[in-house]
Amino acid sequence: MKRVAVLIFCLVAYSVAGLFELSPLDRKFLQILHPYFELSVGGMYSVMDYKTKSKTNYYHDLERDEMVYDKDLYYDIYSFEGGGPLLDSKIGIGFARRVALYLSFGCFWSAGEYRYKIYSHDSEEFSESDIRFRAYWGFGLKWYPIINEQNPFNGVFIGATLKGVPLFGNKKAWNKYGMNYGDTETLVEFEIGKLWKISERFWVGFSIKAAGGFAGGTDKVDGFRVDANREQDDDDITLNGKHIGAAVTIVRM
Amino acid sequence: MKPCRNKFTTFALLAYVWLCCCCMDCCPMDFVYNPGYVKALKPAGVDSLEMRVYSNDSLIVSEYSRSSENGGEATFFFANYCEGDEHAGKNWDLTIAISFYCGDKKVALPTYIAKTKTDSNGLADEVKFYIAEFDERKVSGDYSLETFLAPEDTACGKFVNYAVLNVKEE
Numbered sequence: 001m002k003r004v005a006v007l008i009f010c011l012v013a014y015s016v017a018g019l020f021e022l023s024p025l026d027r028k029f030l031q032i033l034h035p036y037f038e039l040s041v042g043g044m045y046s047v048m049d050y051k052t053k054s055k056t057n058y059y060h061d062l063e064r065d066e067m068v069y070d071k072d073l074y075y076d077i078y079s080f081e082g083g084g085p086l087l088d089s090k091i092g093i094g095f096a097r098r099v100a101l102y103l104s105f106g107c108f109w110s111a112g113e114y115r116y117k118i119y120s121h122d123s124e125e126f127s128e129s130d131i132r133f134r135a136y137w138g139f140g141l142k143w144y145p146i147i148n149e150q151n152p153f154n155g156v157f158i159g160a161t162l163k164g165v166p167l168f169g170n171k172k173a174w175n176k177y178g179m180n181y182g183d184t185e186t187l188v189e190f191e192i193g194k195l196w197k198i199s200e201r202f203w204v205g206f207s208i209k210a211a212g213g214f215a216g217g218t219d220k221v222d223g224f225r226v227d228a229n230r231e232q233d234d235d236d237i238t239l240n241g242k243h244i245g246a247a248v249t250i251v252r253m
Numbered sequence: 254m255k256p257c258r259n260k261f262t263t264f265a266l267l268a269y270v271w272l273c274c275c276c277m278d279c280c281p282m283d284f285v286y287n288p289g290y291v292k293a294l295k296p297a298g299v300d301s302l303e304m305r306v307y308s309n310d311s312l313i314v315s316e317y318s319r320s321s322e323n324g325g326e327a328t329f330f331f332a333n334y335c336e337g338d339e340h341a342g343k344n345w346d347l348t349i350a351i352s353f354y355c356g357d358k359k360v361a362l363p364t365y366i367a368k369t370k371t372d373s374n375g376l377a378d379e380v381k382f383y384i385a386e387f388d389e390r391k392v393s394g395d396y397s398l399e400t401f402l403a404p405e406d407t408a409c410g411k412f413v414n415y416a417v418l419n420v421k422e423e
Contacts, residue, residue, distance in 0.1 A: 056389055056398040060414050067387075067401055067413050075390055118390075178390070224394030224420045226294060226385050 034253060036094035036102055036142075040207060042247025045083035046110040046132075049240045050215065051120070052076045059119055074120040076179045080132070082112015086209075086245055090140075094253045100142040104161050108245070109133040116177055130172050136187065138163030144195075155195035155203055163187040165213070185213045185241060195251055203251040213241030288332030289377055291349055291367055293318070294385035295325040298410045299353040299360075302327055304384075307348040308334070331369050331377040341375040344368070351384065351402065355409035362402045365417050380419070387416035395421040 054073035061068045085108065092102025109131055116126040140161030146153045165185040193207030293316075295302040301319040304327040305312055313334050316327035335345050347369070351362045369378045384402065399417035 054389055056387075058387070058389070058398065060388065065411050065413055067403075067416075224381075224383070224392075224396055224422065226383060226392050226418075 032096050034094045034097070036090070036092045036100040037252040038088075038090040038100075038102070038249060040086070040088040040106075040247035040249045042086050042207075042209075042245055043083055044086040044108040044110065044209070044243050044245030046080065046112075046241065046243045048078075048080040048213075048242075050076070050078040059121070070121060072120065075118060077117040077120060078114065078179065080110070080112055080114045082110040082132075084109040084111050084131070086247060088247065090142075097147050097253055098144050100144075100159075100253065102140060102142065104138045104140055104163065105136070107133065107135040108243075114172070116179060118177065118179070126177060128172055128176070131169050133168040134165045134185070135168070136163040136165040138187070138189075140189075142191070149197070153194075155197060155205060157191070157193055157195065157207075159191040161187075161189045161191070163189060163211075167215075185215050187211050187213045187241070187243070189243075193249060195249065201252050203253070205249055205251075207247050207249045209243070209245040209247065211241075211243040211245075213243065215241065288330055288336070289369055289380040290331065291329045291347075291382045291384065293327045293349075293351050294383065295320060295327070296353070296386050296410075296412055296415065298412070299355050301354045303352045303354065304329060305350045305352075306334075307350065308345065313347075331380070335369060335371055335377040336375055338375045340371045341373050342371060344370045345377070349382075349384070353404065353409045353412075358408040360404045360406045360409045362404045362415065365400065365402060383418040383420055385416070385418065386412065387414045387418065392418070397421070 051074040054070075054075060057069055057071055057073045058067045059070065059073060059075075060066075086106065087108070088104065088106035090100075090102040090104045092100055094100045111131045112129070114128045114130050116128070117124070138161050140159055142157055142159035144155065144157045146156055148154055163186070165187050167183050167185055189209055189211035191207050191209050193205055195203035195205030197203050291304070291306070293302055293304045295318040301317060302325070304316045304318075306314045306316075306329050314329055316329055318325040318327040320326075329349075331345070331347075335343070345368065347367045349365045349367055353360045353362070365382075365384070367380065367382055369380050371377050382399070383396070387398065387401075396418045399419050401414065401416045403411075403413045403415055
């Protein structure tokens with residue numbers, strides 16, 4: 001962590017130094033290796049599905065008071081659709097204004113309708129309005145294939161970022177229905193966009209983001225337990241999280 | 254000086270290897286061995302639970318759980334009865350018979366045969382069974398569902414989900 005802080009400090013210092021008078025050699029060097037900063041503000045729309053596959057395939061049918069076998073039994077079923085604002089920042093190193101390697105920090109939140117079912121065979125479904133907040137950090141790569149002011153596609157880019165995401169605001173179902181869901185997520189985000197040069201170093205444009213997520217769980221349970229306040233293993237929780245968004249992007253490189 | 258030091262280093266190395274070999278041979282049994290067991294968890298709806306364990310039709314142990322709270326358990330350790338040189342290399346079929354008590358009623362559950370075997374050192378397998386009311390959403394860890402032991406007599410209530418769980422890892 002200390003090393004990352006020192007790296008960020010160096011990049012910031014280097015960038016500030018770049019605002020002042022530069023020697024021809026520094027100027028040449030900065031053409032090849034330069035700091036890269038990016039800030040995006042926009043919105044993200046998320047669709048999520050969680051469900052846990054039963055491994056015993058037996059459930060207690062309370063009406064008949066019998067244990068019933070169901071080979072396609074799932075429980076703790078949850079789905080969500082909703083959107084909200086996003087804020088993303090990237091800091092890193094650029095190579096000849098063509099490629100950027102960066103660390104990414106940011107957040108986005110999703111407000112919408114959450115739907116819950118205890119078991120897959122249940123007809124009863126619960127719904128709640130709730131907000132899920134994601135703060136993330138990650139790293140990635142961005143490629144500017146065309147840097148040529150004569151070309152109308154000057155400033156077009158594509159990028160990919162791998163993010164670790166702790167999820168907040170997912171305890172409502174836990175408290176109300178005794179359901180447990182993943183509280184961390186690994187997100188792979190792809191970006192495509194276009195920037196316009198507004199000064200020697202600053203570019204402004206838009207980006208379109210699409211991401212897929214895989215949930216982790218709460219901390220792995222240590223050993224076997226029969227417990228009313230149970231927790232689940234990471235392996236038991238599956239997630240299909242899909243996110244799509246758009247943002248206004250400002251880049252300094 | 255130099256050859257002398259080399260000799261000492263060689264000796265120390267040999268002594269270290271010898272100690273390691275000795276530990277490998279002697280220690281793991283004492284430190285790593287975790288004997289198998291059967292734990293029967295008393296449902297909240299009954300006053301007490303009795304677990305009897307038979308081997309070759311002879312009763313070897315009776316365990317009770319009279320705890321008023323759910324989670325009270327009766328435990329049987331294989332190692333206390335199967336372990337020892339005289340039992341080395343044997344297969345054990347232990348019959349587990351559980352009864353619920355409520356008021357003056359005694360309700361017998363179907364029996365379950367727990368199988369284990371002892372190795373050449375006379376140590377029982379690390380088989381572990383939980384017998385408890387089963388709700389998959391409230392059970393965590395690595396296990397498999399063996400069978401249900403629902404009593405036919407419903408004098409103490411219906412316990413259709415009372416089940417034997419084979420615990421893989423604890």
